Amino acid sequence: METEALVPLALPRGQKLHCELCLAPATVRCGRCGVTYYCDVEHQSADWVSIHEKICSLLLPLRTAFPFYNSEKERKHGQEQKISREKFLAGLTHTVAQNFLFEGKHEDAIPAALHSLKFSISVYGSDSVELVPAYLILAEASLGLGHLPQGEEYLSQAHWIILKNPHSSSATQSNLHRNLGLLYAARGNFEESLRHLANDVYYASCAFGTNSVAVSGGYFHMANVFFRQNRMDIADSLYTEVVDIWHQHFCHLIDLQYQTLMTPAAIDMLSEEVETADETLNEKEKAEATQMLGAILEMREQSARPQLAKIAKVVHALAMLHYLTRDLPKASSRVCDKSPADDEAAAQTGAR
Known part of the structure; x- marks a missing residue:
């Protein structure tokens, strides 16, 4: 990984540079692409491990000045190319962040998810339902790290977007309610947690069918809540349902x-x-x-x-x-x- 310290006096007057991850004033930039900035080496290292190594060279066409276009047709073509690159990067960074979550690497998932969110906002706008998956990954990673206020903030953003887009898919609704259920469980509000997890099961059943493995997560987390309440008969019944779903699927x-x-x-x-x-x-x-x-x-x-x-x-x-x-x-x-x-x-x- 290459780093290069910024020289503030060399910046054009009025230009401000911000950290890629936290938006604080930047003092370090990537020595490879030269178009990505960070507040310190720690944030640069975190971004590199998470996603920047994979997209470093891909950022150059997006963050360098647009060429002079000789016609409206050329300008439109250039804009379409930019949007196409951003869509690709939004998908790539989302996949990388999701894979880190699968591996339980919550801290590594966050920089990639932040990039996915930024690219999605650039392509679709700040109120689009396409932003919800990135917000939910950020929320899940934050909850996994025990950062409950940050996780709640991301979930609030996702929830607000879904409320403004009533035709959001059942799969998206399921994911939202599962994370809300986990948030309330972490805070010890078990009744509210069970309500959201029951909604998770309902929406997952609508999207994938009642016997789908996608439904098993809601049952599993509900069982964990009942277990914490020492309601062992209900917990055991739900754990059995989870095992039956996976056993049938594998068979x-x-x-x-x-x-x-x-x-x-x-x-x-x-x-x-x-x-x-x-x-x-x-x-x-x-x-x-x-x-x-x-x-x-x-x-x-x-x-x-x-x-x-x-x-x-x-x-x-x-x-x-x-x-x-x-x-x-x-x-x-x-x-x-x-x-x-x-x-x-x-x-x-x-x-x-």
């Missing part, structure tokens, strides 16, 4: 693989099919399944009265998850960890 994916590999053409192309099979389980699903099922298994194993059938089903679901993600050693270890009693209990639950 379906493995069935699809089996049916594909049993066709003569597929057998001849076995290696190619194996390479593409895991595309049916996206990165978000992998991360959520690992988090939810791992937490439920730990909770069930530490219970004062462990229920072998329920433990076996979680273990079997995790084994299928590792198989689908081609982590065969982990899949094998999950199977080997089960006792004969677990196998018997799994058979009683109908686990395959």
Whole structure:
């Protein structure tokens, strides 16, 4: 990473430079692109690790002076190119931020999400529903870091935009209510948390179906709230629903693989099919399944009265998850960890 200290006296009169991340007065700029500025080296380093290394050279056409256009047609074409670049960068930075969230790297997600928000505002305007995904990533990352006031501010922005755009998708509404539910749970306002998480389940069901894995997150976080309230019967029921949804989903994916590999053409192309099979389980699903099922298994194993059938089903679901993600050693270890009693209990639950 290259840095270059700014010389204030060399700046044109009246020109002010601001930090890419916090908008404070800038004192450092990127020595590669020369068009990105920071308040200090710490913020520059954070941006570099998160996203700037990937987009450094792509910022040059956007932040250098526009050429002189000889005609209105040329000017319009130049503007269209600028918008196209910004749309691409808005999508790229959003994807990078989301991937950091999947990995639990909340701090690294924030700079990329801030870039996504800025590019989206430039393309769509400050009140567009297209800004909501960036606000929600920023909110989720802030909540993950324990920065509740900042997370609430981002959620308020997202909520306000959705209120002004009543035709927002059910998937977007689901994501908003899930984050609001997590915010209120972190503050100990369990009733308000449960209300928003119930809305999360409703909108996710509308968008993806009642048995979709997209619904499982709402159930999981509701179960966590009931667990914290010591309402164990309700929590256990919801945890069971989460396991059932993922178990059924994994069984379906493995069935699809089996049916594909049993066709003569597929057998001849076995290696190619194996390479593409895991595309049916996206990165978000992998991360959520690992988090939810791992937490439920730990909770069930530490219970004062462990229920072998329920433990076996979680273990079997995790084994299928590792198989689908081609982590065969982990899949094998999950199977080997089960006792004969677990196998018997799994058979009683109908686990395959």
